[in-house]
Amino acid sequence: VYDQGEISDETRQRVQRAIEELGYKPNIVARSLITGKTNTIALFVAEIETPFLLRVQRGIEPVARGHNYNVILFSVSDTADEVKGLEVMRQQRVDGVILNSISLQQDNSHILDFCRTGIPLVAVNRYGLDDSVCQIIWDDETASTEAVLHFVRLGHRRIAHIGGPMERHSSHCRLQGYKRGLEQAGLPCQDKYIIHGDYLYPGGYNATLSLLEIDPPPTAIFVANDVMAVACLAAVQRSGRRVPDDVAIIGVGGEVFTQYTTPTLTTISIPTAEAGRRAAEMLLAQINDEPIPETRIVLPASLTVRESCGGQPLDAFDPVALFAEEDQRSGTFDLRRVPDPASAYQPAGTPPSD
Known part of the structure; x- marks a missing residue:
């Protein structure tokens, strides 16, 4: 029995x-x-x-x-x-x-x-x-670094981060990945572009409004989870700005609902x-x-690229040459003027080639 x-x-x-x-x-x-x-x-x-x-x-x-x-x-x-x-x-x-x-x-x-x-x-x-x-x-940190570098490949320099509550280890890892991405791209990490939310819709919405009030505002926002990223998307659109033309957005989580937003949301898909x-x-x-x-x-976590970033990322680039072509009005870059890169971009965590 x-x-x-x-x-x-x-x-x-x-x-x-x-x-x-x-x-x-x-x-x-x-x-x-x-x-x-x-x-x-x-x-x-x-x-x-x-x-x-x-x-x-x-x-x-x-x-x-x-x-x-x-x-x-x-x-x-x-x-x-x-x-x-x-x-x-x-x-x-x-x-x-x-x-x-x-x-x-x-x-x-x-x-x-x-x-x-x-x-x-x-x-x-x-x-x-x-x-x-x-x-x-x-691997939250490596995936977050890759998200920031994806923004950089698209020509963004003012990249903000809406983090989660810092008592969560995931928030800590995603923040560190964000900072590492900026460092690898040769960009400064500015405290004014970092705001912590609560992993919920109101936190993401209010954090976005605060970021948009900064002069100059960010042109890309890496958001620590998809719930806040959807709220971020709504806040940007209600402010009269366009996604991804004025502000590009990446979330974290790979939630099903990210496929049904307008535009669809680029996200770090976590297994x-x-x-x-x-x-x-x-x-x-x-x-x-x-x-x-x-x-x-x-x-491993992976970046699922959808419409909220827009554009075609460069497969290779020289950050110094790229940033020298900065458009002071928009904070983005004319990728057509970038010279032939001297070194290829490698995703975070990829060992350098011999």
Whole structure:
């Protein structure tokens, strides 16, 4: 009944037929006492209404169901909630935990303490953990650098950034990627062009209005998530400016709705569903005492180019020559006047050629 013990395939099939004919439903509590498993995985999430996080969940659930595991959601708003939630999961003896709550919290002692209980745990996009904790992360910083360099290839020099709340590690990584992109392009990082939002529509909208009041205003805005980027798009258009003619925009997340804005939104596509799938597989491997080749998996993010940037980026350019041709009125550049480049552009993270 509980698929335990060494029995022949013939006997197993006969028992299974009897179960189906009688409509027998095993007692879950009794089964957990016999097997030592509850067949339950806890998924910790922050801001459960965020589409970005829900896509991670969609990657987890099919894998869990395929192995007869149920997934229960535990919503947390801060580290204190996370600490309490892990204690609840320990008492309820779930078979494993996937931690998809987002924080810049550097003290991860509560996570390490939980791992020492022997209950398997996988952290998704959580930084500051050592390799003793299984984790799936994506490369926010490199992708953000590539977004800025895409703007540069299009001729932009005044590139602004609408960041997320700095208690989120993703906000920190995207800000660092933005700064690195400017540095690689030989552009100064100006504090006036950096404003932090809240990852929600109002924050993106209000931050954009503030940026547009700067003299001179930015001609390109890198926004730390797609929700704020859509609000940024609306704010630019309502100000009487055109996207991408006056202001180009790139978001982060790869949300489905970015395909249906006018113009469609260029975005950094993050493999959230794959991260969820890989996290579930890694957790089940721990539960079943299977070997795990690597405890830290880094997934690449990629730039999905759509209409909100416009133009055709240069495949190669010399930033010094390009910026020497600056149009002082618009802050953009006449790419037709750029001399034949002496060196080729390489995406962030690409090693130099020999």
